[in-house]
Structures are given as structure tokens and as C-alpha cells.
Amino acid sequence: MTSAEEPTPRALFAGSSSRWIRLLPWAVAFVLCVALLPTTIEVLRNDYGLNAGVASALAVAQTAPLLLAVVHPLRAWCVIFPADVAGALLLLTVDFPAERLWPFPPMEIVGYVGLCLALGLRLPRRTLLSVWLATAAANVGLVFFAPHGTTATSVLLTILGGVAILLSAALRERHEVQRRLVEQETISEAERARRTVLEERARIARELHDVVAHHMSVITVQANTAAYRLDGVTPGMREELTSIAATARESLGEMRRLLSVLRSEETPGELEPQPDLARIAQLVDAMERAGVPVEFTPSDAAVPEAVGLSAYRIVQEALANVVRHAPGAPTRVSLSADDAVLTVLVVNGPPPEPPAAPVEEGGTGHGLVGMRERVRLVGGELDTGPLADGGFRVMARLPVTETENDSEGTA
Template identity: 40%
Template sequence: MMRTGAVSAVKTSAKLGRGRWPAVIAALVMLILYAVAWPTLQLTHDVPAPLMPLVAGFAVFPFVLVLSRPALGWAVTALAALVIPLVFDRIGYYTYPWQVVHILVILSLVLAVAVLEEIRVVLVVWIATVLLFFLYMPGDDGWGWTVGLTALIVFGLLVRWLVISRRQLAKEEEVSELERARRAVLEEKARIARDLHDIVAHHMSMVVVQAQSAPYRLTDVSDDVRAEFDSLGATARDALNEVRSLLGVLRSDGYTPENEPQPGIERIGELIAASQRAGVRVTANITGDPVGVSDGVGLAVYRILQESLTNSARHAPGAAVDVRIEFGLGTIEMDVNNGRGTESAPAIVPSDRGGGSGIRGMGERATAVGGRLVAHPRPDGGFEVHAVLPTVVAV
């Protein structure tokens, strides 16, 4: 953590140093301090007039580095603080070793070092400055300055860590926002893939079933017509496999209930009738009152039934399918059972490229509305789908 803060401080220092207006302001303040230090130097130290601008500049000019390279600025002004009391005598009534302006420059650079430089540099500057003040300040003032300098360093470190923590928080919020956007995209892709699977796969499967069962359902079918039906079924299967391969790319584990208008329980009759027209022997027993069923649950019921009928037609062609839906008080119970497929129509072998997402999609839909779903083979070779859903989406 300390190393991370040091790196962040170095980057902050470089950024501030490259800024135009901060550098202009630092230079302007430095000129004001120099304008004060030069004429007042004769009041504090015995310095020859020709050397006064040089001595004042030696003490004050390092302030211009306060935002870009404060450690270097501190080193120069600290060297001036070390040399000036040794070379030039003080005026009799003046007890401090440096001008007040010089002291302000030292304190400003110490604070900048605490905020912007690495921790080990801050430690060196603190120790060196404390020793400098402790040795040169008159009487017992060195102890007071030691406490004051320590408090200044602590304050600078607090400011530094506050800035770093706010910057890290802003970065984490940005990452979280990007993650939320990424998840939203994945969830939208999952929704699109699920709807395409439920709609396209269902109707394409009906086309395949009709094409392959037509020679067995219709009488006096010539060989040419039979070949045409076989070609149609093969083409539809290839198209279905390509669609499932594409959906495998779109799918993800995210799922959000759809808000757009979608089919619901009012279209269950149409779904069963469409399957019957396609040659699936479906019998339906729907009981209870569907009043109060939410749109999300109605969509889940429709899609689960649609996928169940599609799977029955694809994997057990010619088998009877029994659909039972009971709208109870607060719950909806649904069973879809089919027997073993007959041998009069060739079985459609499912493609592995689709990823087998149909049953998993049904389970996800049931879970999304607060229900549960079980799908498993029956002992007689058939298949059963059993779902229990609430009438409204569970919160």
C-alpha cells in the first residue's frame, strides 16, 4: 500500500509539474516572495549590497519547484539555510537564523514533499529539516519547531492519502461501471439468444418434422415427391444446426426477465394448435383460472411449453404428447409428457454444435420467476418436463 501511494504521488507530481497554470502561479508566488526577501535581507543579515539579490534568490528561487520537483527545491533551499547563517552574521536584534520569507519557503517545500514525493523521501526530508531547525533555532525553540514540522508532515501525508484514496475510489467506480455495462451486454445477448432459440428452433423443428413425416402421413406420395421432402428436411436441419451454432456464440450465463411485449398464456392455445398442424399428436388439459398471472410468468410458461413441444417433436417423432397445465391459487403447475418415438418416422439426431441449451434455458426461465423445473427421461423411454411456477414473479 505504501509503495502504491508512492507511485501515485510521483505520477501526481509529474502531472502537476506539466500543468501550465500551476507553474505560472508557482512562479508568480516565487517572484512575490523574492520581492519581499531582497529588500528585507539587509534588516536581518549583514550581507554586502552586491550579494543581496543572489543570497535572496538562493533562498527563495527553489519555491518554483514546489509542484514539479519539491524534493529538489527543498534540497536547494535547505542548503541555503545551512550556508547563510555560517557565512553572514545576523543583525544584532534579529534572533532567527533565516528570513521569515526563507522559513515560509522551507515549510512550503516540506509540505509539498509530504504530499507528492515517495515515503522514503518524505522521511529523509522530515529528519533533515528537524535537525536543521533544532540546531539553528535559538534557545529551546528547536523543540517547538520539531513538533510543528512533524505536524506539518502528518498533515501533508493525510492530504496525500486522501487524494490517493479518492482517486482509487474513482477508478474502482469506473471499473464497476464498465463491468455493469459488460454484464448488461452479456445479459442482452443471452436474452436475444434465448428468444431466437425458442422461436426459430421451434418453427424450424416443425418444418423438419412436417417434411420428414409427410411421406408417412400422406397417401400416394411418389418417389420424386418423397425425395423432395427428404431434401427439404435435410436443408431445414442444416439451417437449424447453423442457427444453434450461432446462438452458442451469443449465449452467456446472464439472464434478465424481458420487458418488451412477449407471448404469454393467452397464446398457449395457438402454440398447441401449431404443433398439431405440424403432425405432433398433442392432447392438452388446461384447468383453473389464469387471472392474475404476471407477464413474466406467462412468458416463462409459454417458452417452457414451446421448448418442450419442440424437443418432443425432434427427439420422439410420432409419439403422443400430453400437456397438463393447472392454474392454482398462487401457483401454476405444468407437465409435458411424451412417449417413445414411433419407428414409422425417422428420428432426428440432435446436433452437438448447439450446446444442448434448450433444457437449461427452460430451467433458467423457471428460476428467474422464482419457480423450479425438473426434466428427465421416463422409464418407458419417453420424457417428462415438470414445472411449478408462482403466478407472479418472486421478488
């Protein structure tokens, strides 16, 4: 058993966020040193009759290392424990009164119990067991040299030292378990958020495949039939159209191979067209049938299919959140567009009185993560947050024209 077994050369409670808790071990060690050092010298010299120099040396060895115990408790024990045993043996060389405690005076017991508390807070179980067994063995051995018959202080030091070690070790392990639980919860939440992002991106990729595949199929058909539908097609033009059709078919095949990686057996492909702005009215009707009063302001603006799909999914998730967290709350869905931006606004008020029990308590915020992925897809902006009256607002601004940043937003 060596001091190298100590896990970390850091002060006890050094990882605490509270400054007072970090200073607590130093304060306790300082108080014990200041109180026990002069007391030990006086008791050993006056009550037991030891030489003043010997008493002072023993007192320093038995109390000063308590300050070291804040950082290196095992090293402190390697000094204090031999000093306590040596003090008991030195007391056998003087004729002290029978009513005095032996082998360990009260102040030595106090200092040793304080040291055991520091040991339990730092050392592993095996080392703690070795320390306690060494203490018990020394106490049992000293009993055979008792100058005035059997004494109970050996048993007292063994019991109190063991209790101090058990209590502090239990406190340390409880704190360690709680710390690990917090770390695991943090990791699990981060993993859930990451998984949600990946699932949403895979879903977006599948939906975009359906959108783009439709356009690529149209290009292929038009390029293949152009020579038969149009007059005056030269051989060069026919060759060019054939090349365009072949390139479109090749691109479509590459997209399908990519999609086979994203799809799984549990995620069958959609066989119907992807939803757009026109389908949002159906969402609103479904919400009203479910008991959620919704005021809907539609827009007949022509937007790209990717933008319409993203707007539909954002409204779908926002309305689902209303049902989950504020059932029955009045809700307003508004779509407005100009030449550059489609604005999607979903605002719900506070739940009615008395409020209905929400479908879900709290929430993970993963629905908002999916919305952000949708907005990033088209290079837009998302603004969400609670309102002063207890409601919630979701506003997305989606560009309806091609910009240089669009590709960066979807990277």
C-alpha cells in the same frame, strides 16, 4: 534521493477541472517570491549585517526556486534547503545582535513551510520522510554552532515543516482515494451495464431457440411424412424431401449445441411455449391484482413470434418498473399494428397522493438496456423518457415484416 523520484513533471492541481484551482499554486508561489525576495535581502543586509551581494545571492537561492516547486518540488528543495543551511553558516561569519533569530530568520521559515506543502502534495511517503529527516538532522547539527546559545528556531522549522508535509500529504491521499472510488464506481457501473446486456442477449437467444426450434421441428416432420401424405411423389421428389428433413435435423442439432453454451445450471430451460401478444392480457390482470390500475388496449394483429415475444418482454419490464418506482400510478398499455409496424405503448402517470413508498429508489436503468436489446433484435425503435406530469413513457415500434436491416439489427 534524486529528482527522478518525482512521479510526474506536471504542475500541482493540473488535473483540476477548475481553472482557478489550476492557477492557485502558481499564484501562491508568485506571491511568496515577490514578498520574500526583497524582504530577505533587506533583513540579511540590514539586520544581520551580511554583505549586500551575499545577501542578494542567498535571497535568490532561497525564494526563486519556489516557482520551480509548482512543477518540480523536489528539485526546488534541493536548491532551497542547501541555501538555507548555507545562509545559517554564513551568518556565523558576521556579528549580528543576539535578539536576531538564528539559524533561520522568519522569512526563510515561511518559504520553507510553503515548499513543504508542495512536497507533500507531490512526493511519495518514503521521499517525504527522507526530506523531513534531512531537515531535522541539519537543524540538530546547527544547534551545536549557535553563536548566542541555544535557539528554538531549529526546532520550530522541524516541527512546522513536518506539520506542513503531513497536512498536504493527507490532503493528497484523500483526494487520490476519492478519485479512485469514483473511477471504480464508473467501472463497476459500466460492468453492470455490460453484464446486463450479455444476460439479456443470452436470454433472447434461449427464447429464440425455442421459437425457431418449433418451426424446424415442423419442417422436419412435414418433410419426412410428405411422401406418405401426398400422392404422386416421384423418387426425385422423395430424395429432395429426405434431404430437407436431414438438413433441418442437422440445423436443429447445431442450435441445441449452441444453446448448451448459453444455458447454465442456474438457468433451466423453459418447458412451456414462449409468450406472445395474447399473454399480455395476463400481465395486465396480474398488475391490477397487485393494485396498479391499468387501462389495456389489445391488438389481434398477427405478428411473427419473435416480434410478439419482444413486445411481451417490453410490456413486462415496463409494468415491473411501474411497480418498482411508481406503485399505484395509473398506467395505460396500448398495442396497435398496421401492415408494417407493431406499436407498443406503456404510459404511467404520477403516483397517487400520498405516494406509496417505491420498491426501489433511483434505479440503474438496466431494465431499459434489456428493452433496447429486444428492440434491436427485430430492427425496431425505442423511445423512453419522463413526462411533464411526473409519469413515464415507453414506446416501441417493432417491424412485423422482414426487411434487409433486420439481420443487421440483430448482429
